[in-house]
Amino acid sequence: MISLKGVSKSYNQQTKVVDDLNLEINDGELVVLVGESGCGKTTTMKMINRLIEPTSGDIFIDGKNIKSLNKNELRRNIGYVIQNIGLLPHQTIEKNIATVPLLCKKDKGEVKARVHELLDLIELPYDIYASRYPRELSGGQQQRIGVARALANNPDIILMDEPFSALDPITREQLQNELLKLQVELHKTIVFVTHDIDEALKLGDRIAVMADGNILQYDTPENILKHPVNDYVEAFVGTDRLWKTPDMLKAKEVMNKKIIKIGADRPILHAIELMKEHDTNILIVVENASSKSSKMLGILGINRLKGVSNPATKVRDIMKVDVIKIPQDMSLVEVLNIRKENGIQYSPVMDVAGNIIGIITNTSIINVLTDIVPDKEEY
Ligand SMILES: Nc1ncnc2c1ncn2[C@@H]1O[C@H](COP(=O)(O)OP(=O)(O)OP(=O)(O)O)[C@@H](O)[C@H]1O
Ligand SMILES: [Mg+2]
Structure with missing residues (x-):
C-alpha cells in the first residue's frame, strides 16, 4: 500500500503546488x-519515487516511510513510464529493457529470458524487435517498450505519467486495452x-480528481460520474458523460421500482382492475400475492389480455413463464442487448437473493436517460 499523509510541495517558499495531500493506494489497485495542466x-x-522531495508530510510504502529508504533501492521496486518514453536512442530494445535488471546485477541469462518474456507480453516478438533501435519502432511500439522496461525488474509499483498522450487515438485505445489486460495478469x-x-x-x-494541488474527489469511476462532490468535478467530468459510458449504468438504476403482484389463480378481470388502479401495463404473477416471499411464476403484460374473451380466464393460463430475470448489477448495455436479442419488453430485475425488485421497460430506461441530461433548451 502507498499512503501519502499531509504531503505538500512548494518551490522557493511560494504557493504550494501540492497542498496537504492525503491519498491511499491499495496493493494491486490502478489509481x-x-x-x-x-x-x-x-x-x-x-514524490512517490523521490524524484521530488516533499516540503512537508510523509509517504509510506507498505508502512515504511520512504524517507528512510535508499533512493536507488526504492526505485528498483518502482517502474516508471513517462510520456516521451525516454528510451536510450543508441541502445537496442533488448538493452533498453534490460538496463535496470542489469544495474541490479541480475544474472545475464535470466535477464535475457525476462526480456524475451516481456516482449511476448507486449506482443512484439523477440526475434524481430530485440535487436532494433528505438528509431526503428513506431510511437506506439516505443511506448509499449516503455511499459516493458518499467516491468523489467518486476516491481510491485508502476508510475505512469501520461504514457499514452502522444499517441493517435486508435493506438492509444489499443494500449489502454493492453494495459487493462496486463493488469488482470500482473496485478501491480x-x-x-x-x-x-x-x-x-x-x-x-x-x-483522484485534482485541482490546484488538492484532491477534490477520490472515488470509483462510477461514483465520480454519478455523485460528483462539487460543480468543478461535475464540469470536469462533463454532465453528459453517462450518455457516453452507458455501461456505467446498472439494471437497478434504470428499473421501475413499482411492482404490482397478482395471484396466479385470479381471473384476468382482476388483472385489468389492478393495471388500471396502479396505472401499469405489467404485473408480476406469484402463487400468493399477499405473501411477501412468494416467488415469481411469470409476468402478465397488457398485450396478453388482448383477444381473451372469457373474463374468468385465470392469469396462470395466459401469463408469460419463460421470463429472463436481470441481475441488479448488470450494465445497461448488456440489458439492452438481451432485450434486443430476445425481443423482450418487460425485464424483471432481481437482487442477489433472487427477489424481484423492479422491472425494466422502455419507459423506465427513457425516464432515467432523460434525467441524466438536463434540458438546456427552453420551450
Ligand atoms: N521546479 C519547479 N519550480 C517551480 N515550479 C514548479 C517546478 N516544477 C513544477 N512547478 C509548478 O508546479 C505546478 C504543478 O506542476 P506539475 O508538473 O505537477 O503539473 P501537472 O499536473 O503534472 O501538469 P501537466 O498536466 O501539464 O503535466 C505547476 O504550476 C508548475 O509550474
Ligand atoms: Mg505532468
Whole structure:
C-alpha cells in the first residue's frame, strides 16, 4: 500500500503546488490522478519515487516511510513510464529493457529470458524487435517498450505519467486495452497520470480528481460520474458523460421500482382492475400475492389480455413463464442487448437473493436517460 499523509510541495517558499495531500493506494489497485495542466499530478507522482522531495508530510510504502529508504533501492521496486518514453536512442530494445535488471546485477541469462518474456507480453516478438533501435519502432511500439522496461525488474509499483498522450487515438485505445489486460495478469499497484477524463474513467479502479494541488474527489469511476462532490468535478467530468459510458449504468438504476403482484389463480378481470388502479401495463404473477416471499411464476403484460374473451380466464393460463430475470448489477448495455436479442419488453430485475425488485421497460430506461441530461433548451 502507498499512503501519502499531509504531503505538500512548494518551490522557493511560494504557493504550494501540492497542498496537504492525503491519498491511499491499495496493493494491486490502478489509481488515476486526473486534472488540468499544472494541478500537481506529476509533482505528486514524482514524490512517490523521490524524484521530488516533499516540503512537508510523509509517504509510506507498505508502512515504511520512504524517507528512510535508499533512493536507488526504492526505485528498483518502482517502474516508471513517462510520456516521451525516454528510451536510450543508441541502445537496442533488448538493452533498453534490460538496463535496470542489469544495474541490479541480475544474472545475464535470466535477464535475457525476462526480456524475451516481456516482449511476448507486449506482443512484439523477440526475434524481430530485440535487436532494433528505438528509431526503428513506431510511437506506439516505443511506448509499449516503455511499459516493458518499467516491468523489467518486476516491481510491485508502476508510475505512469501520461504514457499514452502522444499517441493517435486508435493506438492509444489499443494500449489502454493492453494495459487493462496486463493488469488482470500482473496485478501491480499502478499510479497513472492523465489529464483526459475518458482515459481516467476507462482505466482507474479509483480516480483522484485534482485541482490546484488538492484532491477534490477520490472515488470509483462510477461514483465520480454519478455523485460528483462539487460543480468543478461535475464540469470536469462533463454532465453528459453517462450518455457516453452507458455501461456505467446498472439494471437497478434504470428499473421501475413499482411492482404490482397478482395471484396466479385470479381471473384476468382482476388483472385489468389492478393495471388500471396502479396505472401499469405489467404485473408480476406469484402463487400468493399477499405473501411477501412468494416467488415469481411469470409476468402478465397488457398485450396478453388482448383477444381473451372469457373474463374468468385465470392469469396462470395466459401469463408469460419463460421470463429472463436481470441481475441488479448488470450494465445497461448488456440489458439492452438481451432485450434486443430476445425481443423482450418487460425485464424483471432481481437482487442477489433472487427477489424481484423492479422491472425494466422502455419507459423506465427513457425516464432515467432523460434525467441524466438536463434540458438546456427552453420551450
Ligand atoms: N521546479 C519547479 N519550480 C517551480 N515550479 C514548479 C517546478 N516544477 C513544477 N512547478 C509548478 O508546479 C505546478 C504543478 O506542476 P506539475 O508538473 O505537477 O503539473 P501537472 O499536473 O503534472 O501538469 P501537466 O498536466 O501539464 O503535466 C505547476 O504550476 C508548475 O509550474
Ligand atoms: Mg505532468
